[in-house]
Amino acid sequence: MKLNLKIWRQPSQQAQGQLVDYQLDNVSEDSSFLEMLDLLNEQLIENGDEPVAFDHDCREGICGMCSLVINGVAHGQDREKIKQVTVCQLHMRNFSDGETIVIEPWRSAAFPVLKDLIVNRTAFDRIIQAGGYISVSTGSAADANALPIPKKKADVSMDAAACIGCGACVAACPNGSAMLFTSAKITHLGVLPQGETERYQRVVNMVAQMDKEGFGGCTNMGECEAVCPKEISLDFIARMNRDLISAAFRGISPTV
Amino acid sequence: MVGVMHFPQTTIGKKVIMAISGVVWIGFLAAHMFGNLKVYTGAEHFNEYAEGLRTLGAPILGYAQALWVLRIIVIVSIVAHMWAALTLNQRNRQARPARYTEHKKLSANYATLTMIYGGVAIFFFIIYHLMHFTWGVAGVHPSFIATDPYHNVIAGFSSYGYVPAIIYLIALVFLAFHLFHGTWSLFQTLGLNNKTYDGALHGLAWAVALVITLGFATVPLGVMFGLLS
Structure with a gap:
């Protein structure tokens, strides 16, 4: 060719x-x-x-x-x-x-071009640091089946966890919004019992960090979903919105 | 900012403000459209309805008190809606400073991409619409009579070579697109959407957009084609 x-x-x-x-x-x-x-x-x-x-x-x-x-x-x-x-x-x-x-290259204010086609995606790392984790006790690992998790929830969590954090969602979004990424990271932890404890603090912190990084807002166009190589769904954005509204009613402030 | 006060400062919080104020306006538009259709019941009944809006809640409420409460809700909603839209739009532009040489849209439809422009167009139309039928500004309306809304509608639409009627119809096209994306979008923003309901909500969005705009459109069309006089 x-x-x-x-x-x-x-x-x-x-x-x-x-x-x-x-x-x-x-x-x-x-x-x-x-x-x-x-x-x-x-x-x-x-x-x-x-x-x-x-x-x-x-x-x-x-x-x-x-x-x-x-x-x-x-x-x-x-x-x-x-x-x-x-x-x-x-x-x-x-x-x-x-x-x-x-x-x-990906084009977004939060992803500055470092050289040619390489962009700096550490903004994603800082969003993860703001709440994309669960706190567990150290020691020997718990039995995998110690906590019963409904199949449907496990499936949702796995679908969200498929996100590889490439940033195509931000690149495709005319608003340079990172909501698809952030919502996938919030969901894959938040639907499981292990992530339930920090569920609302997590959403408040991660959204606050996402905004701080200069990503745009969601206008529900679906461009992100259309380019996502891991088929991350807009459903997760709706879920993130739901959790943030819920967190607001609970009076939770960001700690980042 | 603490707790709930932090919420409107987030990009999601602003969208929620837009969704809720949007619901208020969908309700207002539906009621307004229903009221407009009373024009088909004749001058007497239509004028009685217009006066009825002012005596709503009587004798407990005074003249136009209920109307002003509703007006304030609608005005506060549109101000909040526009504030959130404009601040978010500014933010979104800053989030994507460099443009692509080539950028293909895969899923965004026309309605979605023109929300902000349609919204601005609708706002200017509302100002014009108030000058036309509420304030009866001389030059905008040919022969405004405050006590005779039926006359105002017929004369307003049939004057100036039907230009006001055509402006009204063009504004309705903008409104239809705005309502179509807005109705679906508000469920997504409020977190009430998922793939199970997506199809049904798109259907609802079509229904809201079409029923409201077609209902409004029958009045100027009726005047233009001589159904109303």
């Missing part, structure tokens, strides 16, 4: 960025999108140019590192639009020979 690439190049956080054109030939349609970028970088290095910086780690779709907006869609889109996957799981067979592909 022959491709025309338009890639966002930005030397540093302070520097001005711009889209730069690259031509790439001999791309196998069985290669993944990241392998295609590896090929480009090999050529750039051979020519003595600066390679394109992009985030990646497991390349199995489970770590949440890869983060590219491809042709205007966070993580790109497969040709059949069957299922949203992470960039590393997107293959070049979804593109056609001679196609022009625009590659940009």
Whole structure:
């Protein structure tokens, strides 16, 4: 395959960025999108140019590192639009020979571009630190079946826990809102008995931190849900709203 | 800020304020639309209804007291709604300072994307609407008679080459989009939505948007096509 690439190049956080054109030939349609970028970088290095910086780690779709907006869609889109996957799981067979592909970083005030296609997502870490944990006694682990948990609740928790924190929801949201991420993290702990103790303090703290980081508000467009590679549902945002309203009635203030 | 006082400062709290004030306005619009339909029962009954709004709750309440309580609720609601919308909108713009060269929308519909613009358009229409039918500002209404609302409706819509009627209908298109997204959205914001009810709530949103706007639209259309005179 022959491709025309338009890639966002930005030397540093302070520097001005711009889209730069690259031509790439001999791309196998069985290669993944990241392998295609590896090929480009090999050529750039051979020519003595600066390679394109992009985030990646497991390349199995489970770590949440890869983060590219491809042709205007966070993580790109497969040709059949069957299922949203992470960039590393997107293959070049979804593109056609001679196609022009625009590659940009996540764009959000809370995710400043560090270099080229790499953004700083530590805002997510600080949201987790604000309440994305449960407090347990140390010592030997409790028996897994010591606390009975209804199957339905366990399923909801697992669905929410599928979030890999890649930030595609923020990237896709026209408001740069992190509600899908935050709500998934609140839900996967809050529905279980182990997380129930800190349920309302957690939602108040995590929402306060989310707002402090400069993420926007939710206007219920569903763009986040549409790009999420882990199928995190808008239901969780409704649940987060419900918990925050409930916490307000309980008079809980943020402690972060 | 402590407890519940912290709530309106959060992005979610502001949305809840919008949802609740939105419910107040859906209720007001439904009642207003129902009242407007009385125009079909003739001048006498329609004018009696308009006067009835002022003597509501008599003899316990004085003249227009109940009406003013309702008006204050509606005014406070729209002020709160707009305050929350404008502060959130400003925040949302700041949260996404750099634009994408290419950005594809996958799920957001037209109604969702134009909420803020539609809302601003509706606000200006409300001001115009008050000048037209409540205050009867000379030049906006050709022959306003405070004691004859029926005449005001007919004359107001049939004057100036039907321009006021057309403005009214255009405003209703904005209102329909606003109500469609708003009605579904308020359930999501208040945490009362999930996938089980999603379809039904979208149906309800369609119903609210269509019933209210079509009900309002029959009056100017009736005047334009000579059904009302």
